[in-house]
Amino acid sequence: MAKTVEQIAKALGISITTVRLVLNGKAGQYRISAKTQSKIDSYVAEYGYTINHAARSLKLNKTDTLGLIIPRLSNLFFSTLAEKLEIRCREAGYQLTTSCTYSDTERENTLVETMQQRNVDGLFVVPSSLQAQNHHLKRFTKPLVFLDRDFSDSEVALVVSDNVNGSAALTTAMIDAGKLPLFFMAGDIQQPTIRQRLQGFTDVLAGHGISENSAWVLTARHNRREDGQLLMQRFFELHQDAPPAFIASSLPVLEGALNVLRERYGYIPVEMNIGTFDEHPMLGFLPNNTWSMRQDEDAWVEHAFQAMTLGMEGETSPGKSVIPMTLTHRRRAAV
Amino acid sequence: MAKTVEQIAKALGISITTVRLVLNGKAGQYRISAKTQSKIDSYVAEYGYTINHAARSLKLNKTDTLGLIIPRLSNLFFSTLAEKLEIRCREAGYQLTTSCTYSDTERENTLVETMQQRNVDGLFVVPSSLQAQNHHLKRFTKPLVFLDRDFSDSEVALVVSDNVNGSAALTTAMIDAGKLPLFFMAGDIQQPTIRQRLQGFTDVLAGHGISENSAWVLTARHNRREDGQLLMQRFFELHQDAPPAFIASSLPVLEGALNVLRERYGYIPVEMNIGTFDEHPMLGFLPNNTWSMRQDEDAWVEHAFQAMTLGMEGETSPGKSVIPMTLTHRRRAAV
């Protein structure tokens, strides 16, 4: 097993070049004798041959590997994205290697350096901040495609969802269904994605002439379950009852918020109207009216991979791709 | 940027060895002059130095990379496992690279060959079948640690949950709460994990002198949402009403089963008692009594990494690790 080209050649008493030509399928092209070919073939069938990827990389200065750096894999949106991107990369002959930052900027920077050392041919990154993004641009010397966070740097290759319009559509759908007042439980509004979702919300409310909307917005520091809990706890410091309708800025925030309700009441009030970003089959477990605004991972992958291909071909950056979102409504369960 | 050791040495007019010693932190040990050191340091500060990992790998015949092959990342259990294993590997200085099989044996075999070519130092695999497992053992020449599927091959390094006892405990808890009859909706019972869960169930029922339990078991071909749907549809071909209590053999099966109920009734009957394997925060969205049997990813990671370490140190296989599961009960929501 795992013979090298040289070992095969020596064992068979033929030259390295000949073996190589056969192994690379160039036998016909160079008119290698059938006898030599079958000698090589049967040797390989017996002992096997595994190309040494490190040697190839060293010579060609490419690894046929792409990197993906995301906040966490245990977030369904990112794990789905990783899955689909891996499939797309493999189709094109690339191995994708994924690592998580856990929203730690230092870790993120380290990961980029690691990817650089390992000489990946290109890198997809969800950057935690504009500084981090600039760090990567400086340190990483091959094509970079940024995902999910729009820091308004028009030069970079970037794929994001159309969060402003998606949020506006979600808000409009809930208002049209008569669900007012409508609260918005936002995680970290420093983060562009969340900020844009909040903006879509306030835009629509302003368009409806609702000026008190700032009272309907609650914000937290991060986007985790715990932040959702804090948000709902804060809500109860300000109000007597559960909100008749609210939007969570992401699924973990929703999980935390509903958890507080269930602890407080022993149940989740069924008459409550719930909006959220990101879709999940388990939203159907809720008996409530729910609206979820889904991000289109397939379109993300196509745009991101296309941008990477252009970058690797040396084209200039394709700039920003803004992917539309789609709304899923689940009607309140009959009783 | 990205100078090689040789370039640095030439630019500074000193020898490659000297530069190397400084870069590797051996300056003190070999008493390199402070002047030389600072010359090198400032050059690196200016132009940077990125080690060429391919060259290092080629020379040392190791990549400081481990592979992980799982069915899918969009399954929360596996994505959590991947996350925690990545963290553990990085602590020990290894990069983890994860790929998915989508339960396709051929793809799985290809992935193992790819990992072999890329010369990963070791491989964690969730094998789709005993044949696949044997294929890997034959083709992969470095340490292998298998996960999640117990094909009763006592020689291999393997980490699994204690599915038989876990399932027995789950079944017992539901029976003790008076939830009979209790149905079991199983996905693919060819797969050892599912078979063992089913076995824990039938064992307990037999222990309670319930002989008709075979009528309470429904099985499907795979373990996906669609299979859960089929199972619940089949249930309704045999019964008039929704099951008063049932156990799903995994979360996707549960999602599919509940989906059918919601379609049929417009709601999920709140008096139904639900058991499932794998824990998820969104199970709290259900107003029902639920019991979920969780797998302990942290323990999996510790045992798996330990087994890998032993393998890399050339020790003999540590054999099978069986990890206990823990039960979470959510009480039916008050009204």
Next chain:
DNA sequence: GTGAAAGCGCTAACAC
């Protein structure tokens, strides 16, 4: 049709 040789950037062993 087949062979030989240089070189990718690193490590390790040895020389001065």
Next chain:
DNA sequence: GTGTTAGCGCTTTCAC
């Protein structure tokens, strides 16, 4: 304290 060298296994180029 510093310098030289061989060689990991591959690709590419040129030679016969």
